[in-house]
Amino acid sequence: MADIHSVMRLRDRGRHREAAELAERLMEGCADDVELMGLLKTRGYIFKGLDRLEEAEADFRRALELFDGSAGLREAVLCRRGLALLKRGRPHLGASLAEHRRELELAERLEDPRILCGTLANLANVHIRLAGYGKARDCAERQLACAEELGDRRMVGLALSNLGRALMFLGETRRARQRFEAQLAMAEASGEPQDISNALNNLSMLEMERGAPEAALPHLQRQLELGRESSDRNIEMVSRGNLAVCLRRLGRHREALEQAKEQFRLSWEKSDWMNMAAALGNMGEVYIHLGELDRALQCIENLVRNAETGGVSDAAAGGLLLKAGLQLALGRREEAFGPAKRASRIFDALGLAGQAAEARATALAALPAGDGRAAALLGREPGPSTDGPRGEQRLAVQRARHGGSSLEELAEALSDPLARAEALAACGRRAEAVGLLRKLRSTRPLDTGPALLLIVLEEGRGPTPVSGGSSEQDSKGE
Secondary structure (H helix, E strand, O other), rough: OOOHHHHHHHOOOOOHHHHHHHHHHHHOOOOHHHHHHHHHHHHHHHHHHHOOOOHHHHHHHHHHHOOOOOOHHHHHHHHHHHHHHHHHHHOOOOHHHHHHHHHHHHHHHHHHHHHHHHHHHHHHHHHHHHHOOOHHHHHHHHHHHHHHHHHHHHHHHHHHHHHHHHHHOOOOOOHHHHHHEEEEEEHHHOOOOOHHHHHHHOOOOOOOOOHHHHHHHHHHHHHHHHHHOOOOOOHHHHHHHHHHHHHHHHHOOOHHHHHHHHHHHHHHHHOOOOHHHHHHHHHHHHHOOOOOOHHHHHHHHHHHHHHHHHHOHHHHHHHHHHHHHHHHOOHHHHHHHHEEEHHHHHHHHHHOOOHHHHHHHHHHHHOOOOOOHHHHHHHHOOOOOOOOOOOHHHHHHHHHHOOOOOOHHHHHHHHOOOHHHHHHHHHHHHHHHHHHHHHHHHHOOOOOHHHHHHHHHHHHOOOOOOOOOOOOOOOOOO
């Protein structure tokens, strides 16, 4: 296996194209399947680093075709991991999760605790992104035990981060804080700026999740200072994005806008499409809360273009959904339908059911009751829930609105405040809907949906009440 080490030495020196070319030459004369798997696996990761993703996927799949179930097990594990990471980066989280599960099956046979630890870390991360917090906690607990057994401080820190996040989203704030504080102490002992930044990021997220943005602010200010002191532009970029969200939560919108603009400048310098999209989203949402909807729309349209250029499809879909909400707030109902429908298709393709439901509900809200285009969006839906996620509840409202069911009864049954406000508005109880939204805006200042619907109703751009509703709808209603 001496030849593959030559490929790896070139790779480690940053000479990636030369490494890929050498791997190609070595493959031509390689008669050993396991050695060929190793060359394909190594070149696949090189291609992934060069953003040649289709070639990377082809190499990983070709290597797996050579796997006979026993010889080359280590290479098979790492090829499954490579496929999962490609799916996660595109992103298609459902497909990524499936690949990571196959990776785990192989890794548990390999009896290599370091590789198993990495596999568990990846699984925990994807479960968190898919809101499978209980499964994420289980994976992270195994990851932590494995990392502690290895005695690897950095892997322990990553495990503490994953476990803390899972616990945080499960509402176990005290236990999550303990994990994050242990992560920070370990990072400070190592002196590694990126590790310290990650821990500070987690602690600030915890404070935001428990509704205490003022307690998050010192962690974020320290993170920003750390980025400046270490001349790490990535840490500075991330901290400015986090500060924009935190300051917006505190109602300090002009300061939030300045932080978002700096986040965009730094991400532009790095051609970091994901953070460019995040920065433009931050700017757009600040403008929404400042009532500057046309400027918000300009930011969100730029977000969609940047995200599509960079292949960040989940950010593009999120931008399209926000664009649809803005068009509704501006009274442009027909212009809202197309972006919302596109967003639902992208979210469906990515396996993000909750966001897809939100997008379908927004597309339906843009249509007049009984519009023929509604059937394609409603026909394949099971009976939406009145106590499930927001998207399902909003779909229940639109099903009733387009199908002629009783919105009065539904409004009383819904548990999500935004869905309930939509139902109240649709059956003509505008004053109640506005009161509910104003309360929601004060208690959830980062929730853009209620802010946009409130603008719709206050400007008289809401849907025409279904028959049998009260007479609160003013003369501006459609």
